Amino acid sequence: SAVISQKPSRDICQRGTSLTIQCQVDSQVTMMFWYRQQPGQSLTLIATANQGSEATYESGFVIDKFPISRPNLTFSTLTVSNMSPEDSSIYLCSVEGAGHGNYGYTFGSGTRLTVV
């Protein structure tokens, strides 16, 4: 299964600033997914990042707030822009291929963001 390196693991940021989260995968993957998990809550898909095209955003998430880059098949970044305390959350990247037969999803270790 794929191995994902995600960083930073955590950060405390001032409101109004931006943070860029990076995910590096040890194999080439077509799609990378970015999720948000608010404290004690489930996972909400922010967007799907395809290499060579613009990311596809889910309802409630916009590119100006969460710009995504996907320069190649092993790397992606998510930026949380103009942060407010409401953006405090865990952000996770994910790719397909957690089990045999390439099904299931592997998650990065997450970025725990606190906005003060």
Place this chain on the structure above:
Amino acid sequence: GQQVMQIPQYQHVQEGEDFTTYCNSSTTLSNIQWYKQRPGGHPVFLIQLVKSGEVKKQKRLTFQFGEAKKNSSLHITATQTTDVGTYFCAGARSNDYKLSFGAGTTVTVRA
């Protein structure tokens, strides 16, 4: 909105007892997946069910997919302290790679 409902939200279990968590979807799923997230950790894939009525076992964990492919359950027997964490189901609809996660069942174990 969320398409997969999961209950109970919390499960407090005496060590050695059994428990079950349930997922229900408003639409027919092509497959359902289960994940475990330990406290402070990230979700880890457990299993995928694809076929109607499918049952799979992993040691003390038994996973079921309903005949209509709209519901699923995870049953854990003889709960151990290592079972602590949040269990999420996640469903995918046909022709849609995106997963819809349930709210999760957070399990605590009394020794």
